[in-house]
Amino acid sequence: MxxxxxxxxxxxxxxxxxxHNGIDVLLxxxxxxxxxxxxxxxxxxRFIGSAGAASATMNPKSTISQVKRLIGRKFSEPRVQDDLKLFPFETSEGPDGGIVIHLNYLKEKLTLTPVQILAMLLAHLKQIAEKNLETPISDCVIGVPSYLTDLQRRAYLNAAEIAGLKPLRLMHDCTATALGYGIYKTDFPSGGPxxxxxxxxxxxxxxxxxxxFEPGRMKMLSHASDRNLGGRDFDEVLFRYFAAQFKERYNINVYSNARASLRLRASCEKLKKVLSANPEAPLNIECLMEEKDVKGFIKREDFEKLSSELLERISIPCRKALLDSGLTLEKIHxxxxxxxxxxxxxxxxxxxxxxxxEPSRTVNASECVARGCALQCAMLSPIFRVREYEVQDSFPFSIGFASDEGPICTVTNGMLFPKLHPFPSLKMLTLHRSGTFHMEAFYINQNELPSDVSIGISSFTIGPFEVPHAEKAKIKVRVNLNLHGIVTIESASLMEDSLDDSTMKNGDTFSDKMEPNNLESSSKANGPAAVRRHDITVDENIYGGMTPHELSQAQEKELQLAQQDIVMERTKDKKNALESYVYEARNKLLNTYRSFATDSEREGISSNLQQTEEWLYEDGDDESECVYIERLEDLKKIVDPVEHRYKEEEARAQTTRSLLKC
Ligand code: ATP
Ligand code: K
Ligand code: MG
Incomplete structure (x- = not known):
C-alpha cells in the first residue's frame, strides 16, 4: 500500500x-x-503524458491538452469560448450545457467530455505509480485550485472514479504546499504564529x-486567485507580437494554420524562458508555414512592456489574500x-x-503541491504514521441554504458557511415541518466567485415522513462542507422529542427560521437519550454534472479504450519479438547452429527469414497481434529442429566435461 x-x-x-522514510516524486x-x-x-x-506531448504537433486536432481549463464548465462561458478558440481540437455544447470534445478515432466518431480526458490523465499517472511502486494503487489526494466550484470538485471526483482512484481528499494547491512547508520546519520565529x-x-x-504556522499546526487564513492569469498568458503576448510581425514581414497568417500556431506558441514559450535568464532572446523557426523560415528577436524590457497589463493584474489576488487574512504587511514573515x-x-x-x-524560493516550486498532497494522503491513511499535525483549511466562498419557505436563518440571509470558514465542517439545522420539503444550497455572494459561475449549487428533497401527534415535527438536518470542499446534506432525521411535544401542546409557535442557537455544532448532534430519531430520505439534485448512469458508461468506455491501448502495446511487442527473432536466428544460423543444419535446411530457413524481414517492412508493417504470433510460430517450426540438435550436442558436451572433471 x-x-x-x-x-x-x-x-x-x-x-x-x-x-516510510519520506516523500518521493515518482519518475x-x-x-x-x-x-x-x-x-x-x-x-x-492513445498516447498520454510524455508520449502524448510528443505527438501533439503531428496530430494537433486529436491532441487534447489544458483540460483543466474545461473541467466542470459550461460551453457558453465567455472565458471558455476564448480558450476553445485557441485549442485545435473540435468541441461543441453538450446536452447539459457542458463541453463535448469531438474526435475521429479508429475510423469512428468519438465524443468525450473533459472529465473523461482528466480520467485518462489520472489513469496514466496511476499506471506510472503502480509501475514504480509495484503495487496496485487507489488511495490518493488530488491537488485542486481553491477557486473550483462545487460542480468542478465533483467533476474531479468523477474523473478519479473513472480512473479507478479513490481520492481521500481534494486538497487546495496552496494548502498542500503549506503543509509540506510547515510540517517539518523548526526555524519559525518565536513569539506568536x-x-x-x-x-x-x-x-x-x-x-x-x-x-x-504554529508548532504542530497550520491554518489557512485566506485564499485568493485569478483563474485566468498564468505563464501561458505571457506566451500569448509574445505570440501575438510575433504573429503580427510575421504577417507584415513574411506575409503569413499564423492564425489560419493550426500546426503553425502550435509551433509558434511553443517557440514563444521557450523564448519567454530564455528571457527569464537573459536580457534578450532570438526566435527562429524553420518552415513555419508556406515553406517560409521565420526569424524574430525581442528584448526583455520590451517583453515586460508588452506584458504590463498582465503584470499589473498579479497584485490583485495578492492584495485580496492579504486583506482577507486580516493581517497587515508587517505581520507577514x-x-x-x-x-x-x-x-x-x-x-x-x-x-x-x-x-x-524579496520573495523566497525555499519550496520546490514544481513539486510542492504533489508532495504536500502525498503527505496529506499518508496522514489520512490508516497505514501510515505521520507526526501529529493539524491542518485547518478555509473555504473561499460563502455558502448559504434556503428552504421552501425562504432562507434558513433570515438574520444572515441564509448564510451557513461564511467565506473563509474552516472546513471540513458539519452544521446541524433544526427545522419544523409538516411534510416533505425542499432545500437549496447556493453561493451567497456572486462577487466572491470567478466570473461566469452561477450561484446555484444543488437542491434537496427531504421526505416523506410521518408526523406523529402534531402538525409540525422537529427535523434535524446535517449539512456537511466536506473534506473535498463539496457541500452535501449528510442526513436528515425526524426527532421524537418529548420536550418539543409538550411545548407544542402549550401552544407555542414553531418557526423553521434559523435562529443562531439553532445552528448547533456537530458535537451536540447526539441529543439526550430520551430523544428518538428516525432517518428521513434525502434526495440530492446537483445542478449539472454526471448521472450515475453516465458515470458507469464513462467507466466502460475508459476500460474499452484502455484495452485497445493494451492490445496495441502487445502488438508492438509481438512485432518486435518477431523482428528480433529474425535477426537472432540469422545470426545463429551463420555461427552456433551452422554445423547442425543441412544445406537445404539452411537455405530454407534463410529464405524464410529473408521473406519475413521484407514482409515486416511492407505488408506486415501494420498487422494484428495474432498474425505476428503465427508468423513467429511458423519460423520456429523450421528453426527448432536445428536448435534442438544444437542443444542436445551442447548437453552431451556438458556431461562429458563434468565427467572429465571428476
Ligand atoms: P497550473 O498550475 O496553472 O495548472 P502547471 O502546474 O502545469 O499549471 P507549472 O508547471 O507550475 O504549471 O508552470 C508552467 C508554466 O511555467 C509554463 O507557462 C511555463 O512556460 C512557465 N515557466 C517554466 N519555466 C519558466 C522560466 N524559466 N521562466 C518563465 N516561465 C517559465
Ligand atoms: K505542476
Ligand atoms: Mg500548478
Missing amino acids: SALGFDIGNENCVIGAAK NDESKRETPSVVSFGEKQ ANIVFVDIGHCDMQVAVAS TVELVGSGSRIPAVVKILNSLFGK
Missing part, C-alpha cells in the same frame, strides 16, 4: 508518493519528474494564500513563490515591491 499525491497542472502533472516512463497533461489519439491507440504568503503562478492560473510561471523576473519584482520584501 502506498499514499499518493497528484498535482494535475494545466501543463504538467507531478506524482508524489509517501514512503515517468521517460524518467522525468513532470508528466505533460496531454492526451493524444493516434491512429490506433509565523504568517507566510504563498504565491503560486502556474501555466494558466495564479493562486495566493496566507497561512499561519515570508513570501514563498512557487509554480514555474513565477520565474519571470518582472513577476518577482512586482511581488517584491508589493510585499516590501
Whole structure:
C-alpha cells in the first residue's frame, strides 16, 4: 500500500508518493519528474503524458491538452469560448450545457467530455505509480485550485472514479504546499504564529494564500486567485507580437494554420524562458508555414512592456489574500513563490515591491503541491504514521441554504458557511415541518466567485415522513462542507422529542427560521437519550454534472479504450519479438547452429527469414497481434529442429566435461 499525491497542472502533472522514510516524486516512463497533461489519439491507440506531448504537433486536432481549463464548465462561458478558440481540437455544447470534445478515432466518431480526458490523465499517472511502486494503487489526494466550484470538485471526483482512484481528499494547491512547508520546519520565529504568503503562478492560473504556522499546526487564513492569469498568458503576448510581425514581414497568417500556431506558441514559450535568464532572446523557426523560415528577436524590457497589463493584474489576488487574512504587511514573515510561471523576473519584482520584501524560493516550486498532497494522503491513511499535525483549511466562498419557505436563518440571509470558514465542517439545522420539503444550497455572494459561475449549487428533497401527534415535527438536518470542499446534506432525521411535544401542546409557535442557537455544532448532534430519531430520505439534485448512469458508461468506455491501448502495446511487442527473432536466428544460423543444419535446411530457413524481414517492412508493417504470433510460430517450426540438435550436442558436451572433471 502506498499514499499518493497528484498535482494535475494545466501543463504538467507531478506524482508524489509517501514512503516510510519520506516523500518521493515518482519518475515517468521517460524518467522525468513532470508528466505533460496531454492526451493524444493516434491512429490506433492513445498516447498520454510524455508520449502524448510528443505527438501533439503531428496530430494537433486529436491532441487534447489544458483540460483543466474545461473541467466542470459550461460551453457558453465567455472565458471558455476564448480558450476553445485557441485549442485545435473540435468541441461543441453538450446536452447539459457542458463541453463535448469531438474526435475521429479508429475510423469512428468519438465524443468525450473533459472529465473523461482528466480520467485518462489520472489513469496514466496511476499506471506510472503502480509501475514504480509495484503495487496496485487507489488511495490518493488530488491537488485542486481553491477557486473550483462545487460542480468542478465533483467533476474531479468523477474523473478519479473513472480512473479507478479513490481520492481521500481534494486538497487546495496552496494548502498542500503549506503543509509540506510547515510540517517539518523548526526555524519559525518565536513569539506568536509565523504568517507566510504563498504565491503560486502556474501555466494558466495564479493562486495566493496566507497561512499561519504554529508548532504542530497550520491554518489557512485566506485564499485568493485569478483563474485566468498564468505563464501561458505571457506566451500569448509574445505570440501575438510575433504573429503580427510575421504577417507584415513574411506575409503569413499564423492564425489560419493550426500546426503553425502550435509551433509558434511553443517557440514563444521557450523564448519567454530564455528571457527569464537573459536580457534578450532570438526566435527562429524553420518552415513555419508556406515553406517560409521565420526569424524574430525581442528584448526583455520590451517583453515586460508588452506584458504590463498582465503584470499589473498579479497584485490583485495578492492584495485580496492579504486583506482577507486580516493581517497587515508587517505581520507577514515570508513570501514563498512557487509554480514555474513565477520565474519571470518582472513577476518577482512586482511581488517584491508589493510585499516590501524579496520573495523566497525555499519550496520546490514544481513539486510542492504533489508532495504536500502525498503527505496529506499518508496522514489520512490508516497505514501510515505521520507526526501529529493539524491542518485547518478555509473555504473561499460563502455558502448559504434556503428552504421552501425562504432562507434558513433570515438574520444572515441564509448564510451557513461564511467565506473563509474552516472546513471540513458539519452544521446541524433544526427545522419544523409538516411534510416533505425542499432545500437549496447556493453561493451567497456572486462577487466572491470567478466570473461566469452561477450561484446555484444543488437542491434537496427531504421526505416523506410521518408526523406523529402534531402538525409540525422537529427535523434535524446535517449539512456537511466536506473534506473535498463539496457541500452535501449528510442526513436528515425526524426527532421524537418529548420536550418539543409538550411545548407544542402549550401552544407555542414553531418557526423553521434559523435562529443562531439553532445552528448547533456537530458535537451536540447526539441529543439526550430520551430523544428518538428516525432517518428521513434525502434526495440530492446537483445542478449539472454526471448521472450515475453516465458515470458507469464513462467507466466502460475508459476500460474499452484502455484495452485497445493494451492490445496495441502487445502488438508492438509481438512485432518486435518477431523482428528480433529474425535477426537472432540469422545470426545463429551463420555461427552456433551452422554445423547442425543441412544445406537445404539452411537455405530454407534463410529464405524464410529473408521473406519475413521484407514482409515486416511492407505488408506486415501494420498487422494484428495474432498474425505476428503465427508468423513467429511458423519460423520456429523450421528453426527448432536445428536448435534442438544444437542443444542436445551442447548437453552431451556438458556431461562429458563434468565427467572429465571428476
Ligand atoms: P497550473 O498550475 O496553472 O495548472 P502547471 O502546474 O502545469 O499549471 P507549472 O508547471 O507550475 O504549471 O508552470 C508552467 C508554466 O511555467 C509554463 O507557462 C511555463 O512556460 C512557465 N515557466 C517554466 N519555466 C519558466 C522560466 N524559466 N521562466 C518563465 N516561465 C517559465
Ligand atoms: K505542476
Ligand atoms: Mg500548478
